[in-house]
Amino acid sequence: MERFENGDFRRGLAEVFSGYRAEWLGKEVFELFTEPGYFPQLTTSHPCFLIGGRGTGKTTALRCLSYLGQEVLQAGTGKEPENWPYFGMYYRVNTNHVRAFSGPELSDARWIQLFAHYINLEFCELVLHFLDWYGSHHREAPLLGSEAIGAIGATFSFDGIESASQLTKQLKLTRLRYEATINNIADAEKMPTLSMQAAPIDEILREVKLLPQFAEKTFFFLVDEYENLDNQQQRVFNTLIKHCGSLYSFKVGVKELGFRERSTLNALEQLVHPADYKMINIADELGGRFPEFASRVCKLRLERVLGTGINVPSPQSLFPELSVEEESIELGILDIIPSIQKELNINGAIDHDFIRWIEQMHPLELYTAACRSEVEGLTINEKLSSAWNDLAKWHEQYDNHKSAYLYSIRRNKRGIRKYFAGWHVFCLLAAGNIRYLLELVDQALTNQLDENGEIFGPVSAKLQTEAAQTTGQKNLRELEGLSLGGAKLTRLLLGLGRIFQIMAEDPIGHTAEVNQFHLSADFADSILREQVTSLVAEGIMHLALLRYAGSKLQDQSDIRQFDYSIHPIFAPFFGFSHRRKRKIELSDKQIWDLIDSPTESIRTILRQQKRPVDNILPEQLALFAEYYALPH
Numbered sequence: 001m002e003r004f005e006n007g008d009f010r011r012g013l014a015e016v017f018s019g020y021r022a023e024w025l026g027k028e029v030f031e032l033f034t035e036p037g038y039f040p041q042l043t044t045s046h047p048c049f050l051i052g053g054r055g056t057g058k059t060t061a062l063r064c065l066s067y068l069g070q071e072v073l074q075a076g077t078g079k080e081p082e083n084w085p086y087f088g089m090y091y092r093v094n095t096n097h098v099r100a101f102s103g104p105e106l107s108d109a110r111w112i113q114l115f116a117h118y119i120n121l122e123f124c125e126l127v128l129h130f131l132d133w134y135g136s137h138h139r140e141a142p143l144l145g146s147e148a149i150g151a152i153g154a155t156f157s158f159d160g161i162e163s164a165s166q167l168t169k170q171l172k173l174t175r176l177r178y179e180a181t182i183n184n185i186a187d188a189e190k191m192p193t194l195s196m197q198a199a200p201i202d203e204i205l206r207e208v209k210l211l212p213q214f215a216e217k218t219f220f221f222l223v224d225e226y227e228n229l230d231n232q233q234q235r236v237f238n239t240l241i242k243h244c245g246s247l248y249s250f251k252v253g254v255k256e257l258g259f260r261e262r263s264t265l266n267a268l269e270q271l272v273h274p275a276d277y278k279m280i281n282i283a284d285e286l287g288g289r290f291p292e293f294a295s296r297v298c299k300l301r302l303e304r305v306l307g308t309g310i311n312v313p314s315p316q317s318l319f320p321e322l323s324v325e326e327e328s329i330e331l332g333i334l335d336i337i338p339s340i341q342k343e344l345n346i347n348g349a350i351d352h353d354f355i356r357w358i359e360q361m362h363p364l365e366l367y368t369a370a371c372r373s374e375v376e377g378l379t380i381n382e383k384l385s386s387a388w389n390d391l392a393k394w395h396e397q398y399d400n401h402k403s404a405y406l407y408s409i410r411r412n413k414r415g416i417r418k419y420f421a422g423w424h425v426f427c428l429l430a431a432g433n434i435r436y437l438l439e440l441v442d443q444a445l446t447n448q449l450d451e452n453g454e455i456f457g458p459v460s461a462k463l464q465t466e467a468a469q470t471t472g473q474k475n476l477r478e479l480e481g482l483s484l485g486g487a488k489l490t491r492l493l494l495g496l497g498r499i500f501q502i503m504a505e506d507p508i509g510h511t512a513e514v515n516q517f518h519l520s521a522d523f524a525d526s527i528l529r530e531q532v533t534s535l536v537a538e539g540i541m542h543l544a545l546l547r548y549a550g551s552k553l554q555d556q557s558d559i560r561q562f563d564y565s566i567h568p569i570f571a572p573f574f575g576f577s578h579r580r581k582r583k584i585e586l587s588d589k590q591i592w593d594l595i596d597s598p599t600e601s602i603r604t605i606l607r608q609q610k611r612p613v614d615n616i617l618p619e620q621l622a623l624f625a626e627y628y629a630l631p632h
Helices: 008-017 058-065 067-073 108-136 146-155 164-183 199-210 231-242 282-306 324-330 337-343 352-359 363-376 380-389 391-409 423-430 434-452 461-479 486-504 526-541 568-574 588-596 598-608 619-628
Strands: 048-051 086-092 218-224 249-254 278-281 514-519 545-549 562-566 582-586
Touching (some): 058 086, 058 218, 108 199, 146 164, 324 363, 423 568, 461 486, 461 568, 486 568, 486 588, 588 598
16 A cells, blocks of 8 residues: 655645635646536537536636636647637626725716726726737737727727727726726716727627637637626626627626626616526536546546556545444444343244344344334334334334434544545535535545555545544634624524534434424514525525525525525534435524524524433534533
């Protein structure tokens, strides 16, 4: 077995697995790109909205769709730019810039005009940068004639512009001065001359498509982080998307619930799916194919670290899974079995097959039978006799309860109370989020190196579980800095996570594997309802929560028609099931009390669920003992 001898592998691991964000990887984001199954849909001429939480690969997909991404991806294929069917120009919505276009100084209508002009400047610059790039990669550089340059310049009221270089320079200077003016709008004596919305963009791409190099090409504007636009600004973009025509199209990356506004600047006009755009939900598109996609992503990164000529282990072999029975042994079920066996009295049994069946039972099966006997008010002997008389029914009962009963084996004990191990489990924890998956792999392999220096050996269930707990804790802490409501989201997750953890460890006689909730439709104070609605929506956008459509879903914006769960990435940290299972109902007040008065709120909710409220905090939650006001 290979062993770690120096820092090369550790550095390589950090470079390709710790750079979770596409923005951090630079040019390597293209070299490490693994094409997801939905990618071909983005290459069509139809406008698309690519929807997914942070870390689901929106930015990577959009940047790889850009001409700079294609330059790297097409290298070595013999496919030169003149043979590409499309050219994408990437634009990231920068909150620092776009939020300057709002405030009490001007009316909403005026801010819309100012913002539309700014987008004209930005997008025309993008086109000119593309033309400059294309010219540097092709012997026949695309040259816009003086008449075309003059027409484009006229849309901005530029005079005396005769060359592309002059236009590029003038656009940049105009944009920089314009940004300074907007930032000091209250003191501006004279407003700059504004261009008509979309007119410069239409004109420049009309002229570009008249050039022989681009007559049959498709042009995309790749707009990332659409959620950073306010509602008015989204209406500006919606109008561009609605009326972009055949000259260009849009591919938009946005977090779930970040596409808040469907109207254009004409209040009577809406962006309509699928007539005006195609919606691509990353989680839905990847679905059951995510493990395969994630495996290819990880193998590519491992090959990058280890180099050529080395047989890179598969993620499945690196991260072996425990069966439920194997896990019960690791959790110490053998220490419990003697006390159950003391209650057994099978010496007088006549049926030797019955005795042999009991003797061959796996300890977890015997433990499950003991738990079920308690629920059903039977002795262990009576339960086993009942099971023996209807084995089919018993096997179904065992399969239904054995996973849930694992959580009770080490209840209130120190150390790991539940294992989270295996490639399939890691993929379920990531829930379609490739960044979370890379974090899990990175942390598990780092744990392996720290423990024994091995590179290729399978990572133990203990190290995998500790990696999953660390990853959950890291992302829980990061929630606080994601938004203004981040601190509230963190407290909400701490409350919900504790409730689900206690319920998981007390499954006997209760509904098992509860890890979801829905919001009651009962009347609540309108202000409180708005606060809870806003917080839940923010939790979905930042992947603190996942939502699932209810059976009678009518309105995507009505949060009460959905069921919710804490994102599975946090399940190992708290210690409850990562599998989508059963739910409880919570009121607006209970949700808010988990933030404002968590100790009493947790107790109240647990009493309603007939669960204990005084058990000891698991070790990994000890850092938050002050929030819970409990011993640990």
